Amino acid sequence: MRFPKLFERLAALAPLPPEEWEKAEAVAREQALDKRELFLRPGDPADRFAVVLQGVFRAVRVSARGQESIKAFRAEGELIGAYAEMLQHLPSMTTIEALAPSRVLVFQTRDFQALESGHVCWERLARRVAEHHFILKERREQEFLDLSAEERLVKFWDEHPHLKGRVPQRDVAAYLGITEVALSRIMSRRRKRPE
Amino acid sequence: MRFPKLFERLAALAPLPPEEWEKAEAVAREQALDKRELFLRPGDPADRFAVVLQGVFRAVRVSARGQESIKAFRAEGELIGAYAEMLQHLPSMTTIEALAPSRVLVFQTRDFQALESGHVCWERLARRVAEHHFILKERREQEFLDLSAEERLVKFWDEHPHLKGRVPQRDVAAYLGITEVALSRIMSRRRKRPE
DNA sequence: CCGCCGCCTTAACCTGGGTCAACCCGAGGG
DNA sequence: CCCTCGGGTTGACCCAGGTTAAGGCGGCGG
The missing domain is CATH 2.60.120.10 (Jelly Rolls)
Incomplete structure (x- = not known):
């Protein structure tokens, strides 16, 4: 084996x-x-x-x-x-x-x-x-249906901490369904506002 | 049987x-x-x-x-x-x-x-x-990733003609991930503009 | 016949994200 | 050392869709 x-x-x-x-x-x-x-x-x-x-x-x-x-x-x-x-x-x-x-x-x-x-x-x-793949997709569907881009981002890092540093930001954006520009803005917004 | x-x-x-x-x-x-x-x-x-x-x-x-x-x-x-x-x-x-x-x-x-x-x-x-359910969900994921609400609407009626008249508009909106107000606007936009 | 209710539409205003374009910065390569 | 290049950031502007609120309208019970 x-x-x-x-x-x-x-x-x-x-x-x-x-x-x-x-x-x-x-x-x-x-x-x-x-x-x-x-x-x-x-x-x-x-x-x-x-x-x-x-x-x-x-x-x-x-x-x-x-x-x-x-x-x-x-x-x-x-x-x-x-x-x-x-x-x-x-x-x-x-x-x-x-x-x-x-x-x-x-x-x-x-x-x-x-x-x-x-x-x-x-x-x-x-x-x-x-079945497993189905569950993952359904979860993602749910995220698109009732989470904002910012909430999806937070959830993404919550659920995939092992990807930190291994995937470029633009790809995370393309995963979330937004542009890299929007993602960058969301991040800077978060950096300032809700400490 | x-x-x-x-x-x-x-x-x-x-x-x-x-x-x-x-x-x-x-x-x-x-x-x-x-x-x-x-x-x-x-x-x-x-x-x-x-x-x-x-x-x-x-x-x-x-x-x-x-x-x-x-x-x-x-x-x-x-x-x-x-x-x-x-x-x-x-x-x-x-x-x-x-x-x-x-x-x-x-x-x-x-x-x-x-x-x-x-x-x-x-x-x-x-x-x-x-497997079938998976395919459906993946298709939907795709729609959220690269279609606008209007395009999703068109596709929805293309793929589910048998639901015409059987589901209230507000539910179609909730399926597409938008509000009923937005859906109504999209429909009137389409009624006028692209004949 | 009236009034209510469920469902849809319209309008006014606000905001998140798209687009375009300039800019920044760190890593190599010459 | 400078140049370039890939990837991220920022700003200006625009538009789709959210929010709130005010009707419209057909159906149905009283």
């Missing part, structure tokens, strides 16, 4: 026999990425995903108008991939970019489907992952 | 043997709701969900500040329930209210777990449902 820590993490989500994990490791491939390097770009087939072993990533979507917004940041132990597109068998509309030198463990969805038909544990794990 | 149409719908998502469906129908209970009646209110245990047989519902969340925002509308063939809370074994924070006289088919999650341990098809179906 090359990645016992990762195994623990997954097994906590759903029962996962060690021998099944061994099979998964057998089809996985380690990949190193430089800062700025892309794990996935728009138009690529969404036929693989990965677990972050080290580093940080941002999942970006550029709109028709050319402005880029950030769907998520992903750090150690989290999944990267164009999940929605994968489920719909569409080419990726997402760019996934390393914000720092990183290492990931890559799986082909094809290989994963093979694992799934071998043992039900994978089905259950896939379900858990889907 | 009391609800063959519903069976078709579900079976389209994931393979579902008719005899399993029969078992599900056996534990389901039909419920009628008047306009304004609540299927679920905040604080209720999130231990049941339902399929809409007839009518429309709105899933509301009231924020700490007391303003209510709408997570989703649900019409015939769709699921109602506090899904996120159910997954997290939390009491409901959502109100689910009939916008018209409605009929639903209610399941207890407890009964459903029994079905799941009886046959893997339910596991697969649950996964599909989770």
Whole structure:
């Protein structure tokens, strides 16, 4: 077993026999990425995903108008991939970019489907992952519905303290749905007013 | 089989043997709701969900500040329930209210777990449902990130034509994340300007 | 028939955030 | 040492949407 820590993490989500994990490791491939390097770009087939072993990533979507917004940041132990597109068998509309030198463990969805038909544990794990992602998105939806940009910012740092210093400000702005200018203003406002 | 149409719908998502469906129908209970009646209110245990047989519902969340925002509308063939809370074994924070006289088919999650341990098809179906919900939420996230309120409105009616005339305007506003006043203004703006 | 109620609209005013543009500052590279 | 460059800040100006408050209007009960 090359990645016992990762195994623990997954097994906590759903029962996962060690021998099944061994099979998964057998089809996985380690990949190193430089800062700025892309794990996935728009138009690529969404036929693989990965677990972050080290580093940080941002999942970006550029709109028709050319402005880029950030769907998520992903750090150690989290999944990267164009999940929605994968489920719909569409080419990726997402760019996934390393914000720092990183290492990931890559799986082909094809290989994963093979694992799934071998043992039900994978089905259950896939379900858990889907459910977890749903919960995260719903939480975010809630934030857009009833929080101001400033409140979203505060909440963001509350919930992602481990990203401090690892993601540029402009990307935080693009995650919050505002411009970097607005974010800068909010921060200076906070610096002065509510001590 | 009391609800063959519903069976078709579900079976389209994931393979579902008719005899399993029969078992599900056996534990389901039909419920009628008047306009304004609540299927679920905040604080209720999130231990049941339902399929809409007839009518429309709105899933509301009231924020700490007391303003209510709408997570989703649900019409015939769709699921109602506090899904996120159910997954997290939390009491409901959502109100689910009939916008018209409605009929639903209610399941207890407890009964459903029994079905799941009886046959893997339910596991697969649950996964599909989770994935589907995820896709919807991600799409909505995208809309908040790079569409204006006006564009969100247009998209809303594009994607939900069957809700026309069935949901009050103020609720559409609360779904879009704006006030009813703003929505009214947007509509009159559109009436004049871009013919 | 009147009056009320629920729902929508309109207007006046305020504010947060967008846009554009100038500027600052620290890290390299020549 | 200076230049450049990437990333953050600031200011001026504008506009979408929030807030408050005043109608409009159709439906329904009395």
